[in-house]
Structures are given as C-alpha cells and as structure tokens.
Amino acid sequence: MPVIESTPELVRAVYERTRKNLSIVRERLGRPLTLAEKILFGHLDDPKGQDLEAGKAYLLLRPDRVAMQDATAQMALLQFMQAGKAEVAVPSTVHCDHLIQARVGALTDTNVASTENREVYDFLAQVSAKYGIGFWKPGSGIIHQVVLENYAFPGGLMIGTDSHTPNAGGLGMAAVGVGGADAVDVMAGFPWEVLQPKLVGVKLTGELNGWAAPKDVILKLLGILTVKGGTNRIVEYFGPGARALSCTGKATITNMGAELGATTSVFPYDAAMERYLRGTERAALAEVAGEYRDLLVADAEVEANPETYFDEIIEIDLSTLEPHVVGPHTPDLARPVSELKKAAIAEGYPTNLTSALIGSCTNSSYEDLSRAAALADQASAAGMKMAAKLMVSPGSDQIFETIKRDGQMASFENAGATVLANACGPCIGQWKREDIQKGEKNSIITSFNRNFRARNDSNPETFAFIASPEIVLAYGLAGRLDFDPLSDEIVQGDKKLKLKAPAKADDLPSKGFVRAFGGYQAPAKDGASVEVKVDPKSERLELLAAFVAPKAGDFDELPLLIKTKGKTTTDHISPAGPWLRFRGHLDRISDNMLTGAINAFNGDAGQAANVFTGEKGAVPAVARDYKARGKRWIVVGDENYGEGSSREHAAMSPRYLGGAAIIVRSFARIHETNLKKQGVLPFTFAVASDYEKVKEGDRISLEDVLAIAPGKAVNAVLHHVDGSKETIALRHTLNDEQVAWFKAGSALNILQSK
Numbered sequence: 076m077p078v079i080e081s082t083p084e085l086v087r088a089v090y091e092r093t094r095k096n097l098s099i100v101r102e103r104l105g106r107p108l109t110l111a112e113k114i115l116f117g118h119l120d121d122p123k124g125q126d127l128e129a130g131k132a133y134l135l136l137r138p139d140r141v142a143m144q145d146a147t148a149q150m151a152l153l154q155f156m157q158a159g160k161a162e163v164a165v166p167s168t169v170h171c172d173h174l175i176q177a178r179v180g181a182l183t184d185t186n187v188a189s190t191e192n193r194e195v196y197d198f199l200a201q202v203s204a205k206y207g208i209g210f211w212k213p214g215s216g217i218i219h220q221v222v223l224e225n226y227a228f229p230g231g232l233m234i235g236t237d238s239h240t241p242n243a244g245g246l247g248m249a250a251v252g253v254g255g256a257d258a259v260d261v262m263a264g265f266p267w268e269v270l271q272p273k274l275v276g277v278k279l280t281g282e283l284n285g286w287a288a289p290k291d292v293i294l295k296l297l298g299i300l301t302v303k304g305g306t307n308r309i310v311e312y313f314g315p316g317a318r319a320l321s322c323t324g325k326a327t328i329t330n331m332g333a334e335l336g337a338t339t340s341v342f343p344y345d346a347a348m349e350r351y352l353r354g355t356e357r358a359a360l361a362e363v364a365g366e367y368r369d370l371l372v373a374d375a376e377v378e379a380n381p382e383t384y385f386d387e388i389i390e391i392d393l394s395t396l397e398p399h400v401v402g403p404h405t406p407d408l409a410r411p412v413s414e415l416k417k418a419a420i421a422e423g424y425p426t427n428l429t430s431a432l433i434g435s436c437t438n439s440s441y442e443d444l445s446r447a448a449a450l451a452d453q454a455s456a457a458g459m460k461m462a463a464k465l466m467v468s469p470g471s472d473q474i475f476e477t478i479k480r481d482g483q484m485a486s487f488e489n490a491g492a493t494v495l496a497n498a499c500g501p502c503i504g505q506w507k508r509e510d511i512q513k514g515e516k517n518s519i520i521t522s523f524n525r526n527f528r529a530r531n532d533s534n535p536e537t538f539a540f541i542a543s544p545e546i547v548l549a550y551g552l553a554g555r556l557d558f559d560p561l562s563d564e565i566v567q568g569d570k571k572l573k574l575k576a577p578a579k580a581d582d583l584p585s586k587g588f589v590r591a592f593g594g595y596q597a598p599a600k601d602g603a604s605v606e607v608k609v610d611p612k613s614e615r616l617e618l619l620a621a622f623v624a625p626k627a628g629d630f631d632e633l634p635l636l637i638k639t640k641g642k643t644t645t646d647h648i649s650p651a652g653p654w655l656r657f658r659g660h661l662d663r664i665s666d667n668m669l670t671g672a673i674n675a676f677n678g679d680a681g682q683a684a685n686v687f688t689g690e691k692g693a694v695p696a697v698a699r700d701y702k703a704r705g706k707r708w709i710v711v712g713d714e715n716y717g718e719g720s721s722r723e724h725a726a727m728s729p730r731y732l733g734g735a736a737i738i739v740r741s742f743a744r745i746h747e748t749n750l751k752k753q754g755v756l757p758f759t760f761a762v763a764s765d766y767e768k769v770k771e772g773d774r775i776s777l778e779d780v781l782a783i784a785p786g787k788a789v790n791a792v793l794h795h796v797d798g799s800k801e802t803i804a805l806r807h808t809l810n811d812e813q814v815a816w817f818k819a820g821s822a823l824n825i826l827q828s829k
C-alpha cells in the first residue's frame with residue numbers, strides 16, 4: 076500500500092535525488108541556479124540527457140505527489156482506470172470540495188451534498204481505496220488548503236488537477252496545475268512533461284503595514300503583468316520582503332499566480348515556513364528541510380545579481396503597497412482602493428454591493444480570518460451589522476475548528492455572517508443565490524481568486540471584484556462600491572464608524588491548530604479486493620471509450636463550428652455551476668460545450684449557425700449534428716484561449732463531439748496541453764491578423780496534417796461561402812511525443828499500449 080504522507084524519509088530521498096541531479100546539471104550549465112531551476116532540475120528524469128533551454132525544451136520530470144479535486148478527479152480517475160495499473164506510482168490524494176453547494180450554512184449544506192452526490196463520492200472513495208489514493212471526504216476542506224496543511228514540503232514537485240495547485244508554493248514547493256491526463260501519466264509511473272518555463276523574478280522589499288495584505292502583492296502584480304504575463308513562466312519571489320511574509324500569506328500569492336497564467340510560483344524556504352511546518356505538527360520535516368536548506372533557496376549569486384538569471388525582474392516595496400481591488404470580470408483590472416470610487420462612477424459599475432465573500436483556498440488562513448474578524452468586531456462594537464450579505468468559506472476543517480475555538484467565527488456571526496461549508500462553494504459557482512435574479516445587475520466583492528463573468532453565481536450581470544479579506548469585509552460593512560475604507564466613514568442609520576486598519580495578526584494560533592482528520596479515508600490494505608461500481612444508466616458517471624485515431628480525409632473542408640471573440644476561458648468552454656454534476660459523464664457534460672463563448676459574427680453567447688442547414692442553434696447541438704454526419708469541425712478563437720482552470724472537459728468535450736483542431740491567436744498553457752493529450756490539434760495563426768480572414772460559414776482544410784512534425788508549419792485553406800479560397804499558415808508547439816499522441820487518437824491510447 077503506498078504511503079500517502081510526505082514522511083521525513085520520503086522527503087529526505089527527494090532531497091538526495093535533487094542533490095545528485097543538480098551536481099550533474101551544474102556541471103552541464105556551469106552557472107548559479109535559481110530556486111525554481113533547483114526544484115525542476117532536481118526532479119529531472121534524465122539529468123544527463125535532458126535538453127535544457129527555457130521556452131524551448133520539454134522537460135521530463137518526476138513529480139513527488141499528485142492531488143485531485145472531486146470535479147476533475149472523476150475524469151482523471153476514469154482515465155486512470157483505463158491505464159490498467161494496480162495502484163498509483165506516487166502518493167496521491169483526492170479532495171471533495173467542489174460539489175458542495177452553498178445554500179444555508181456549513182452543516183446542512185455538507186449533508187445535502189453528501190446525499191445529492193453520493194454516487195460520485197462513493198465512486199471516488201472506491202477508486203481511491205482500490206488504487207492506493209488518500210481520500211478526503213466532503214467537509215474536510217479545500218484541496219489546496221488541505222495540501223498546505225498536510226502534504227506540501229519545501230523543494231518538492233507536485234502536480235494537481237486544479238489550476239490553483241501553485242498554492243503550495245507558499246511552502247516552497249513547485250506545484251503545478253495540470254489536466255487529468257497529466258495526472259494519469261504520473262500516477263501510472265511515467266514522467267510528466269512540461270515546457271521548460273522562463274523565469275520572472277519578483278523582488279520584495281520592505282514590510283506590509285496598515286491595511287496592506289499579502290493579497291495586495293499579487294493583485295498589484297496582476298495589474299503589471301496581466302493575465303497572460305506568466306504564460307510558460309515561473310514566478311520566483313525573493314528579497315527581504317519575501318522573508319517578512321507569513322507562510323500562508325505567501326500561499327495566497329502563489330495561489331493567484333494562476334491568474335497570471337504562470338506555470339507556478341515559488342518562495343524560498345525561510346523561518347516563516349519552518350514555523351508553519353512545526354505549527355502543523357511536521358517538526359520532523361522542518362528538521363530535514365533545515366539539513367538541506369541550500370537546495371531550498373536560490374544560489375546567493377542569484378539574489379545578488381538577479382537581472383543575470385531571470386528573464387524579467389519586478390520589484391515591489393511592501394512598505395508603500397496600497398490595498399488593491401481588481402475587477403470586474405478579469406483579475407488584472409487592478410487599482411488601489413483609493414481609485415475604485417472614481418472607476419465605479421466612470422465605468423458605471425453597479426455601486427450597490429449585494430454580497431461580500433471571504434475565505435476559499437486563496438484566503439482562509441488563520442491570519443486572514445483573524446484580521447477580517449477584527450474589523451467585524453469594530454463594527455459590532457459600534458452596533459453595526461454587515462450592509463451586504465457576508466459569507467465565509469473556511470479552507471479546511473482544521474481552520475473551521477480553530478476559528479470556532481478562538482472566537483473569529485463568533486465575530487463574523489455577530490456581524491451577521493453565514494459560515495459556509497469547508498468547500499469551494501460560491502468560488503466555483505456552487506451558490507444557490509436567491510437574493511438576485513439571473514440578469515439582474517449587481518456587484519459583489521470576494522477574497523477569492525477568479526472573477527470571470529458568471530463564475531460565482533451563474534449571472535453574467537454580476538460584477539465581481541476581488542480584494543483581501545479585510546478589504547472585502549470593510550466593503551461588506553459599507554455595502555457600497557463607491558467607498559474608500561481607508562478614508563470614508565461607514566454610515567448606518569444614525570451610527571457612524573471610521574474603521575481602523577486591523578492590527579498585525581498571528582499567522583499561527585497561539586494554542587495550536589485544532590488538527591482534524593475525521594474526514595480522511597486511507598487506502599484499502601488490499602486494493603485488489605475493492606470493487607468499483609459504475610451504473611451504466613447513471614447520469615453522473617460514464618466509463619470512457621477510447622478516442623479513435625485520425626485517418627486521411629478527416630481534415631478536409633471541416634466546418635467552422637464557432638469563431639469566438641474576446642475572452643474564451645475554460646469557464647466559457649466548459650461552464651461550471653450547474654454543470655459540475657456531470658463532470659464524470661462525458662456525454663452529458665458535453666452539452667455545455669462553448670455555451671459561454673461569444674460568437675464573433677453576431678455577439679451571441681453559445682450560438683452558432685449550422686453550415687449544412689443554415690439554422691442557428693446551441694453550439695453543442697450543432698457539433699452533435701456535424702458528428703452525426705461524420706464530419707469533424709474546427710473552432711477559431713482569440714487571445715489566451717482556454718485561460719483559467721485546468722479542467723480537461725474543456726478539451727475532452729470538443730474531442731468527444733468531433734473537434735479536430737482549435738486555431739487561435741494564442742493559448743493558455745494548461746488548456747493547450749489538455750487539447751494535445753486528447754488528440755485535438757492546437758494551432759496559432761502564424762500571422763495574428765489572419766484571425767480576421769475567417770468568415771462565417773467557412774470550411775477549413777488542414778493540409779497534410781497527418782504528416783505534422785515538430786516546428787513545421789501547417790497550411791490551412793479557408794473555403795469561403797462565396798466560393799473564394801485563401802491559404803493561411805498555422806503554427807503549433809507539438810513535439811515528437813505529442814505528435815504521437817495525435818496520431819494514436821489520444822495520449823491515453825499510447826499509455827495503454829506501454
């Protein structure tokens with residue numbers, strides 16, 4: 076039975092291998108190494124033979140762990156079952172956090188979810204027990220918080236089937252969000268492949284004070300780098316300011332590195348991390364990390380001359396950092412709080428704030444909740460209540476029980492808050508919202524990490540803003556967006572209150588955490604005897620069938636399914652919310668495919684004209700019609716296509732319904748890999764303006780695509796409705812192995828044959 080914990084022995088073995096690998100790599104490169112390089116190169120499968128060139132080489136790595144959340148684990152484990160292995164090759168865990176709907180409060184919501192999702196939870200528990208996977212039941216916490224509290228360790232490499240997996244970077248781990256197919260490779264014992272990222276160095280100086288919080292570091296950085304600024308790059312923090320941040324504060328920053336599109340983000344090992352390890356009953360790990368400290372920080376020369384070793388350097392002075400608010404609809408629309416009032420009036424954002432939400436995997440540390448609770452106490456002392464509905468999503472059972480014991484929960488409740496289940500809830504659209512009707516314009520503010528249209532409550536007219544928990548709480552008290560908590564008074568009836576900046580809060584509870592393991596199920600001693608049941612009539616789960624390999628003729632005059640305009644995130648390609656219930660059933664969930672995407676020809680969401688009948692219909696229905704006619708199809712998209720989450724349904728549904736290729740101006744990293752894994756060709760226009768040449772009703776031929784080869788452009792012929800033709804060049808980033816995936820029909824087809 077595999078060991079699930081990051082035991083001191085296991086971690087020591089990782090460090091020993093890292094040291095050995097690095098001695099080979101150092102000899103090859105002959106230069107100092109950054110921390111990110113130490114972790115990546117320390118996990119190389121073949122340190123002698125591996126090509127090393129940032130932005131060009133594909134690294135084959137040996138991750139130490141895999142983590143999966145319940146929404147993505149279903150598809151990942153359905154694929155793993157096809158791989159034919161007896162048990163997982165590396166410590167792996169499943170966390171039930173995405174499927175709990177926020178309705179009335181923690182206990183009831185968790186119970187309702189346990190009943191409603193029983194079939195899925197039973198399936199995940201059975202597969203976990205059978206294949207040696209640690210299983211965290213609903214209510215035990217959000218994947219990234221539970222991983223930080225129990226499994227993350229400095230210098231480790233982890234992959235997780237959730238885009239905010241980099242949260243573990245707060246504890247010095249290189250943790251990367253991937254699609255389920257990547258997780259399957261690693262769990263089946265194969266190396267994991269990733270484009271060697273370039274490096275962004277962020278030098279932090281000074282120390283946070285007043286209202287400023289770790290969240291403001293990443294919100295400011297989002298304003299600088301934008302949602303594309305981290306693509307195929309690792310963000311490495313360093314400098315005295317980094318050492319002045321708590322471990323959980325660092326985790327907030329690395330968590331939202333996902334919003335930059337970064338492969339991951341890391342902080343060097345320091346005293347705050349050591350304290351956190353000890354505070355979470357992992358003193359033995361802290362001892363081991365102490366012995367190998369040189370592997371867990373960049374070489375001294377790197378910090379002394381960062382411009383030589385990073386592709387870009389950004390410096391942020393924490394002492395002068397102002398609290399920020401970002402949004403609506405995108406996390407890189409950043410400004411200091413002092414400018415929000417002006418922006419709200421100028422842009423016509425609804426100024427009435429209907430809800431304030433704190434917590435989630437991003438911001439539910441002891442420090443976060445203590446600072447927000449201190450503001451709630453100021454309000455209660457002044458006889459005030461929240462003007463907007465306040466909801467708190469604790470990140471784990473451990474946090475829930477600790478704030479219950481230490482009084483922060485009572486502070487929130489006294490101010491009128493509802494404490495939700497230890498789960499994602501409104502962060503992933505699992506919010507049974509009754510105060511606002513769909514289509515009603517309103518604003519909300521959250522301490523979450525993502526604010527795409529309709530993400531939180533499925534209402535495209537909700538304007539979602541993001542800030543630190545303390546700033547969210549202040550806005551929730553005021554109930555208005557045209558308010559500056561640093562300078563304005565809150566007025567409720569005849570009561571007035573000028574909030575004081577919350578004092579520094581403890582990062583660790585003085586009485587220790589209430590450690591909670593009630594929701595954990597260890598793997599079965601004898602996995603072979605565990606039976607996994609999937610009802611063939613189920614509408615939640617469906618066993619997978621292999622995708623068929625492509626053949627000549629599959630790529631001639633393919634109908635254009637839809638040309639999308641502007642943001643096409645994974646939330647637009649495979650919306651969450653009500654669709655989360657079908658994450659284990661490929662056929663059912665495919666009815667959501669691209670229903671949030673904006674059609675470039677008419678501005679409608681999720682509608683397209685059928686090139687055979689001329690009739691307009693929902694995109695998935697049109698795709699099913701093409702499939703029934705035996706015709707594969709093509710999607711054309713804009714910039715950063717597939718931005719957002721790691722959900723591979725955004726690649727599997729297109730593959731399942733007949734998608735042959737996605738042609739865009741640019742891709743988000745995880746989604747591009749997911750498409751390759753499923754056998755869908757991801758192309759970019761060689762000339763970005765060729766996007767404009769694609770017309771409604773086009774059929775597109777991909778020339779000689781079965782002979783596709785690394786670095787070789789592919790020509791596409793656009794057959795326009797008026798009979799004219801144009802040829803454009805397309806680029807791709809497939810390497811030899813990925814070409815083999817395409818030719819086999821999918822990466823899984825190759826895995827099965829090994």
Ligand code: F3S
Binds near residue numbers: 172173239
């Ligand atoms: Fe869950 Fe939201 Fe985090 S969906 S994992 S709480 S980003």
